[in-house]
Amino acid sequence: MKRTELIETFESALINPADQVRQWKTEQNSGAIGFLMSDVPEELIHAAGLFPYGIINGKAELEKADTHLQAWVCSHARNSLALALGGNLDFLDGLIVPQTCDTTRMLLDLWKHVRPLAYMEDFRLPRQVDRPSVGKYIIGELERIKYRLEQYIGRSIKPEDLKHSITLYNHNRKLMRRLVDLHAQNPVLISNRELYTIINAAMIMPREKVNELLVKIVSTLEDDLNATEVDKEHVRILLSGTLLEPMDILDYIEEFGGAVVGDDFQNGYRYIEADVATRGSLIEALADRQLNRIPSAAFDPAHNPRRFFLANLANEKKVQGAIFLHLKFCEPENFDSYDNLQAMQNAGIPAMRLETQFGRSGLGQLRTRVHAFMEMVGGENV
């Protein structure tokens, strides 16, 4: 299979996610558990013999959620609930919602009411991540999720199954990080859109299949890296935010000469960074990963605040500009917004904030603003 065909498999999964989940469920005679955002330990779901399904993308009719959600709720929560209400997530048997903000704190209870599923859990993430007790707390939370999954499947999750799942996910993250590296080394090899299509599709595809495809894609890209002249014309851009949405922004950046060489999105680099140890207590290892991940708007350790992390990332990746995507009504992102822009200014990196939302509205304006920004940071190259 050619590389374009391999990438098309990821594109098809994003366009029509339901069929492949249903096929997997029939073949495996098992169920699928949805999860919001990327802080949920998928390895536990996988080790329970279930299909972890990231509810990140998927275009729903947002107004379907209007009866249930206040007007100020972010379009990610609105889109996710609208997908469920529209029957687009009928293949799910369960749901885990990580508590990342006030919205997610109430979303599970609401979901239970309007679309009850056999298994529904909160993952209560700590907010004060530098407290000495946080390690013990998160281990307790992971044990609770594991226990509830075990109750649901009617058997224990064996340590060897959890180790297998962790190894599989580590391999997956490593392959995707290699993809990110290759793109940053020479953006001509794989486009912005292709790279993030793969990362997003991985969240909704069987992990074994994702790894099989990724091994082939990475191998062809590595061959091409040596044979292709490095493109020096691309303007190096840092893209930051809670969720990368709409994906069209990737096309606009590329259209005006840019390559995204760093990000911190839940459906971007934050999803694939940091691995889980496979020695000692595996639950402790999962807790370690959670506590040592890169910061996000909802998970901002005092010892590594997000604004400094992003400024360092921008310097390390030698970016020429930073674009902050602010999902409208995302409260945690709201709190970070000023500090992040200030940190870029202090680092001498031009930065712009764009308000975004799920859905197709406002794309023309977004493209115009990206064009203007790229002209400013790219000078004659754009």
Ligand code: SF4
């Ligand atoms: S996008 Fe922001 S407001 Fe919406 S659920 Fe995620 S953290 Fe909460």
